[in-house]
Amino acid sequence: MNHQRRRTRQIHVGKVAVGGDAPISVQSMTITKTADVEGTLQQIYALAAAGCDIVRCTCNEAEAAEGLAQIVPRSPIPVIADIHHQYRMALAAMEAGVHGLRLNPGNIRRPEHIKAVAAEAKDRGIPIRIGVNGGSLDPALYEKWGGIRPEAMVESALQEIAYFQDVDFHDYKISVKASNVPLMVEAYRQLSEATDAPLHLGVTEAGPPPAGLVKATAGIATLLLEGIGDTIRYSLTADPVEEARAGRQLLEALGLRERKNVDLIACPSCGRAEIDVIEVAERAMRAFGDRKIPLQVAVMGCVVNGPGEAREADLGIAAGNKRGHLFVKGRNVAVVPEAEMVDALVEWAEFIHEHGTEAALARVDTALAEREAAKDRAKLLQEQGDDANHATERIVEIRRTVGG
Ligand code: SF4
Secondary structure, eight states: OOOOOOOOOOEEETTEEESTTSOOEEEEEOOSOTTOHHHHHHHHHHHHHTTOSEEEEEOOSHHHHHHHHHHHHHOSSOEEEEEOSOHHHHHHHHHHTOSEEEEOTTTOOOHHHHHHHHHHHHHHTOOEEEEEEGGGOOHHHHHHHTSSOHHHHHHHHHHHHHHHHHTTOOOEEEEEEBSSHHHHHHHHHHHHHHOOSOBEEOBTTOBSTTHHHHHHHHHHHHHHHTTOOSEEEOOBSSOHHHHHHHHHHHHHHTTSSOOOSOEEEEOOOOTTOSSOHHHHHHHHHHHHTTOOOOOEEEEESOTTTHHHHTTTSSEEEEEETTEEEEEETTEEEEEEEGGGHHHHHHHHHHHHHHHOHHHHHHTSOHHHHHHHHHHHHHHHHHHHTTOTTOHHHHHHHHHHHHHO
16 A cells, blocks of 8 residues: 655654654543543553553543643553633643643634643643534634635634744644544645644544444545544544544554554355354454454355465464364464364464464474365365355246246
């Protein structure tokens, strides 16, 4: 894949670099009350384990700012305070030691307040995200552009930048999120032409999965493939851990971040399937969980086509004749009873991760495993022929029915 990433300036949110040639980072937001220090930290730890690089917590009241003072030093990842209406909360969050701020220009509009926050952030070396949101656009811009338009969102960001420049503050990134995917995509395209600041991508209020995942992926992936975007967040109506996981998985799927966990692929199943592919794939997913095994593992419904179709996978299993045929890089390595398929997959994945593919192939008689697979394949072909869906019989039946 050849997508040229647009060059942006680099900023640092705590220890995480954003923009320039830094890896694209994953963000999420806690949904606990920030004043609940232990509850919030628990969620932050779960997010970090799921691949979140930067976390945002709301700072909407004095208790939240006080909570942040205790959360920040114990958080494994940088913490950003989310500020909406009260600029004083931004000052309080900085006092609490946060690594970054997010300001919504639609909600804090007095220039002197914006400049006061930027000047303080400059003194403390804290970056700010200008977080424009289609739904809370400055009413004056809404009116000027006749609605929530990409141009209005970009202008809102540029206005905020101008205030920042007045106090010589340049340590910012920008987002122009909307819940409408084409609008969001166009706003980011225009924004990336207008600035070299790092961009934070997101489809806001995407909703619950699976529709929310589809919407967020449609917007974020489109832009990433155009080389736009330095950090991302999935805004899902779900456990934020799902947001972090989705963000991480998207970047891995696009080849933008190194794989951390198992990439489980599975055939969609068909008339040839010898097992309940959905059930076995789900069981395998649960068995691998968040284990740090960066391999591609395949679950295939039949030994007739499975090993060939998944030959690029590091490891896989295909069902046939009540047995599971394990294959490594397309080569049969072992046969196990159907009930032990998932356990065997995990065991082989761990072995390959630790010792490598060559060692895995060397530990067994691949010729013997191939002979066993060939036997089951031949048996299945004999039973089902090339026609897994029994089309010939069906056609005869259809003709009989139609012919009346
Ligand atoms: S691997 Fe076998 S069961 Fe799965 S879709 Fe292909 S032919 Fe069907």
